Amino acid sequence: MPSFGRILGVSCFYHDAAVASLDDGRITFAIHEERLSRCKHDAALPRLAIRAALAHNGWSAKDVDRVVFYEDPSLKLRRLEDQVKRFWPESRFLQEVGIPGYLANKFTVAQQLQDEFGFRDVVCGNHHTSHAAATFHTSPFENALVLTLDGVGESESAAVFVGEGNSLRRVLSINFPDSLGLFYSVFTQYLGFEVNEGEYKVMGLAPYGKPKLIDRILNHVLILEEDGTFRLNLDFFNFCDIERHYRDRLIAHLDVPPRSATDPMTQAHCDLAASVQLALEKAVCNLLGAMLLRYPTKDVCLAGGVALNCTANARLIRDFGIRLHIHPAAGDAGGALGAALHEAARHAPPGRLLRPDFTPYLGVSFSPAQIEQQLGERGAAWRREGDVAAWVARRLAAGEVVAIVHGRDEWGPRALGARSILADPRRAEMKDHLNAKIKFREEFRPFAPVIMEQYYGEYFETLGMTESPYMLFTHRALRPDAVAAVVHADQTSRVQTVNAQQNAYLYDILREFYALTGVPVLINTSFNLRGEPIVSSPADALKTFHASGIDCLAIEDYVIEKA
Ligand SMILES: [Fe+2]
Structure with missing residues (x-):
């Protein structure tokens, strides 16, 4: 049967480098380089993410049919040169420093990917087409209007496409x-x-x-x-x-x-x-x-x-x-997935529509042996919990702050329950407690709720949606007093809904918390310290746990408490 092929998408050299892989139209892996390199907004060639993608798929570089870089360096160079001419002499720095730096680095990305990894075929995509493909091909729509809006790609800052089946037709730039x-x-x-x-x-x-x-x-x-x-x-x-x-x-x-x-x-x-x-x-x-x-x-x-x-x-x-529809990595990291999806769509086998099942849990996960090794090397006192979701819920209901590591990392900038810090949302003071002891961030920044999907409409204005799984919309709070810690100054919340299919573990924690408290909502904030990327490995999690006021840590069913 004809195949969509094995494709690797890469974005880097601006901000948030990332890699995504497709195998016959299925999204098999995606991760931000920063999660592995531990360097916030790491923009470098994503060496660790590429190696992780190959390892996850069991591929060598030669097994990849095509690598697609998310934008066109030649088009971008032309825009930079135009910028020099148009804004001279204010553009002197761009000409003398910016463009030479660009030529030495991003401009040669395809060659760097070939030289370093031995990929057979590396091509360049288009920045806004990559954005458009990332959202369109992960949407539930066969046809849609697609808008892309950002700072700047090669030269475009916005584009509009008519999406039909596997094709994206650009109608405005x-x-x-x-x-x-x-x-x-x-x-x-x-x-x-x-x-x-x-x-x-x-x-x-x-x-x-x-x-x-x-x-x-x-x-x-x-x-x-x-x-x-x-x-x-x-x-x-x-x-x-x-x-x-x-x-x-x-x-x-x-x-x-x-x-x-x-x-x-x-x-x-x-x-x-x-x-x-x-x-x-x-x-x-x-x-x-x-x-x-x-x-x-x-x-x-x-x-x-x-x-x-x-x-x-x-x-x-x-x-x-x-x-x-908006896919959770809407920024440039998501361009890695979009570049791969667009390439697959362009070479779609006859009669096959490219709409892969989408989950945001696309990164790396850890086996019990790996967890035990990483915890053991750091002298952590752990024990295994039989029903870890119930244990987490009990601690949360008692007012403690619990960090969880479960399954594969989330794709995109938000923590969606794979690498999350959870807390009780019922009292407004929890927000101050999280800010003072753990997140160390500005007091005006809101915390987001995760809610069991079936109770979504009881607590929040749904905007006519049956789910809101990626924290991409603000919803008016209907019962702000019941979940005071996750309601912002304008009485809205940046909601994540979850059901048992999307994340059974997170759903179970919520179900147990609901049984204890009558509230099907938790605070869900990213498992990181200010200025650091979200944790990925058990070792990262343990380090962040000890550097913060988090009370308990659950890495899968391995639980660790502060002495
Ligand atoms: Fe962009």
């Missing part, structure tokens, strides 16, 4: 420097957070403010066109300055001082965050609205870093009544 991702990132920097890391913080801060500056931003800073497209007013931005992407003119225009990382957060900063968030939502709605007029459908897929904005995602459903 918007190019750098007009970019919603860059717009949001500039204000992430303006508010004193790190670009490509602090965007969640802007979203988390927004509910504490009022969008008082929206009229100064929309159609002055970010211009929305009637055809759905958008532009940035370059009087306010300077993307050639690697230190600071905004000009003094923006500060004067907004009349809000930029904040450094250590400055106090003022009400004016909160109002700016609210205004930027609203402007982003209006821009995305303007684009989708125009596209739905041209290509009417109820089924929409979204991808790119902007698709991680849960508040904007929920608004799209509310405003347009669409069914919206």
Whole structure:
């Protein structure tokens, strides 16, 4: 029978390097390099992830039919050269340092993959096509409208595709420097957070403010066109300055001082965050609205870093009544999977539709022997629990904070119950306790709930969805007093629903917690310390456990408690 082949997708050299593998159209493995290298946002050639993917599949490099890099380095070089010409002399640094660095590194990625690993065939994809394929081919839709929105790919910052069966037809492109991702990132920097890391913080801060500056931003800073497209007013931005992407003119225009990382957060900063968030939502709605007029459908897929904005995602459903699919690694890491999926779809055997079963649990897992070895080497006192889900639930109901390692790592930036810290959501104080003892993060950032799928509609506005399994939408809390620790300032929560098929272990913990407390909800936050990647191995888990105020650790059925 004809096959989709054995394909490896790779993304790297910008941020969040990752690898994904497909075997005859099945997604067999996917992981972010940072989980293995322990370097947050590791962008390097993902050597560890490639080796892990080959080992998981039992492949040698020669067994891989084709390796696909997630974007086209030649197209990107052309954009950088255009940027030098267009913005000279502000672009001097880009010409003298940026482009030579690019030529020495990313430009030769295909050769590096061949030389280092001996792959037979390495090709380059297209950045926004990779984003689009990652969401479209993991969706439940045979046909859909597909929007991709990010900072910048090769030169595109947004694209719209009509997805039909195995094909993606590009119907709109918007190019750098007009970019919603860059717009949001500039204000992430303006508010004193790190670009490509602090965007969640802007979203988390927004509910504490009022969008008082929206009229100064929309159609002055970010211009929305009637055809759905958008532009940035370059009087306010300077993307050639690697230190600071905004000009003094923006500060004067907004009349809000930029904040450094250590400055106090003022009400004016909160109002700016609210205004930027609203402007982003209006821009995305303007684009989708125009596209739905041209290509009417109820089924929409979204991808790119902007698709991680849960508040904007929920608004799209509310405003347009669409069914919206977003795959959990919506950012550039997900491009590794998308590149592989697009390559498979292009060479699809006749009559076969590429819609693989999708689970986010795609990384590495550990056998009892491996767990015992790693714990033993570190002198950990462990014992095995017969019913570990019930044991975890009892500890949680008693107010303790429990970290779990179960099965294969999650794919994407959110912990979804494979490498998670769990806690009781009933009292608001738990949020402060987690922040002070474990996560060491800003107090305005919300914690997310995981809920048994059948109770989803009792506790949260469902947005018409039967499930919300990846924490990609904010849902209005219907019983905020019952789960106070997971409700944000605007009375919403970034929900993960779970059923027994998706994650039987997490579901069992919830079921046991519900039996003890009458509440089918837990706090689910990523198992990492501030500034570190989410843990992957038992050794990582043990290290983080001892460096934090987590009370108990359950690595599969091996449980460890603080002395
Ligand atoms: Fe991207």
